[in-house]
Amino acid sequence: MSTLQGSELSSGRAGLAYTSEVARATAPIYERLHGVIPQIEWPVHAPLIAAINELKRLRSAIILAHNYQTPEIFHGVADLTGDSLALARQAVDTDADVIVLCGVHFMAETAKLVNPEKTVLIPDFEAGCSLAASITAEDVRLLRQRYPGVPVVTYVNTSAAVKAESDICCTSANALKVVESLGSERVIFLPDEFLGNYIASQTKVKLIIWKGHCEVHERFTAEDLCVYRQQYPDIQILAHPECPPDVLVEADFIGSTSGMIRHVGEERPQRVVMITECSMSDNVAVEYPEIEFIRPCNLCPHMKRITLPKILRSLQDLEYRVEVEPEVADGARRSLERMLEVGRS
Numbered sequence: 001m002s003t004l005q006g007s008e009l010s011s012g013r014a015g016l017a018y019t020s021e022v023a024r025a026t027a028p029i030y031e032r033l034h035g036v037i038p039q040i041e042w043p044v045h046a047p048l049i050a051a052i053n054e055l056k057r058l059r060s061a062i063i064l065a066h067n068y069q070t071p072e073i074f075h076g077v078a079d080l081t082g083d084s085l086a087l088a089r090q091a092v093d094t095d096a097d098v099i100v101l102c103g104v105h106f107m108a109e110t111a112k113l114v115n116p117e118k119t120v121l122i123p124d125f126e127a128g129c130s131l132a133a134s135i136t137a138e139d140v141r142l143l144r145q146r147y148p149g150v151p152v153v154t155y156v157n158t159s160a161a162v163k164a165e166s167d168i169c170c171t172s173a174n175a176l177k178v179v180e181s182l183g184s185e186r187v188i189f190l191p192d193e194f195l196g197n198y199i200a201s202q203t204k205v206k207l208i209i210w211k212g213h214c215e216v217h218e219r220f221t222a223e224d225l226c227v228y229r230q231q232y233p234d235i236q237i238l239a240h241p242e243c244p245p246d247v248l249v250e251a252d253f254i255g256s257t258s259g260m261i262r263h264v265g266e267e268r269p270q271r272v273v274m275i276t277e278c279s280m281s282d283n284v285a286v287e288y289p290e291i292e293f294i295r296p297c298n299l300c301p302h303m304k305r306i307t308l309p310k311i312l313r314s315l316q317d318l319e320y321r322v323e324v325e326p327e328v329a330d331g332a333r334r335s336l337e338r339m340l341e342v343g344r345s
C-alpha cells in the first residue's frame with residue numbers, strides 16, 4: 001500500500017470547495033447525472049467526488065458499490081457496481097490494496113473473506129441488514145439438530161458466523177441453481193422466507209424455510225402494484241424476490257437487482273416500475289433516459305448510511321476495517337467458495 005504524506009491526506013479535508021477546477025474535472029460525471037441530481041446539489045457532491053477519486057488513486061484503492069447506493073456514489077466514485085453476487089465475484093478478482101465496500105456489512109465481510117490479505121473498509125460500521133440480524137449461528141446449529149443430514153443453503157445476507165455453520169451460500173441471482181446443485185430432496189433455506197417461498201415454487205426440492213424478512217421489501221403490497229397498473233396500463237412491473245408472495249404474483253418479471261437491470265436493457269419497456277429499494281431506479285434511469293421510471297420509494301436505512309463524506313473519511317483514515325474472526329473465517333469462506341464454484345459449472 002502506498003504511504004501517504006500528511007499533506008496528501010489532509011488535502012481532502014481542507015480543500016472541499018467547488019472551485020472551477022473541481023467543476024471542470026467533475027463535469028463529465030454531472031453530464032450523466034443531471035436527470036437524477038438537481039444542479040443546485042452538485043456543488044455539494046462534486047468536491048467530495050473529486051477528493052475521493054484522487055485519494056483512491058493515492059491509496060491504490062477500489063470502490064465496490066451495490067446497486068442500492070445513491071447515484072452520486074454509484075456513478076461518481078464507484079469502480080465496480082452490481083448485485084450481491086457480482087460484488088462477491090469482483091472482490092475475488094481485484095488486485096487493489098484497499099477495497100472500500102459501499103453497501104452493508106455482510107457485503108464487506110464477504111469481500112474480506114475472499115481477500116483475507118487485503119484491507120477491506122466499510123464507511124459506516126453500523127450499516128447492517130434486517131435479514132442478517134434475523135438469524136444466529138446457534139439457530140443454524142439447532143436447525144441441523146432438528147433436521148439431521150439436511151444441507152443448509154444460506155443467503156449471503158447473513159453474518160460470517162452463520163455462513164460458517166452452512167453448507168453453501170446463495171444470492172437472489174443464483175439461489176435456484178445452488179439449491180438444485182446439492183442433489184438433495186430437502187434443503188434448509190435461510191434466512192429469507194419470501195425468497196425461500198419463491199425458490200420453492202420453482203423446484204421439486206422441498207425447502208425448510210427460516211422466517212426472516214427484508215424490512216424494505218416486506219413493505220410493498222399487491223395493492224400498490226394494482227394501483228400502478230390502473231394508472232399506467234402499459235407499465236412493466238419488475239420485483240425483487242425478497243418481496244411478499246402476493247407482490248411477486250402481480251409482477252411481470254422477478255429477479256435480483258442486476259437481473260432487473262439486465263431485463264430493462266434487453267426489453268427497453270417504455271415505462272417501468274422497480275419494486276425494490278429507491279436508488280435502483282435513479283441509477284438505472286441514468287443509463288436509459290428514454291425510459292420512464294415510476295419510482296416508488298422504500299429506502300434501506302442501512303444502505304443509506306453510506307455517504308460521500310463517510311467514504312472520504314474512510315479512505316483518509318483507513319476506517320472502518322472489516323475483520324472476520326479466525327474461528328469462523330475458514331468455514332464461511334468455504335460456503336462462499338462453494339457458491340462461486342456453482343456459478344462456474
Ligand code: 13P
Nearest residue numbers: 083084085171172256257
Ligand atoms: P441483490 O442485489 O443480490 O439482488 O440483493 C438485494 C439486497 O437486498 C441486498 O441487500
Ligand code: SF4
Nearest residue numbers: 129130214215216300
Ligand atoms: Fe438488508 Fe433489505 Fe437493506 Fe438489502 S435492502 S440490506 S436485504 S434490509
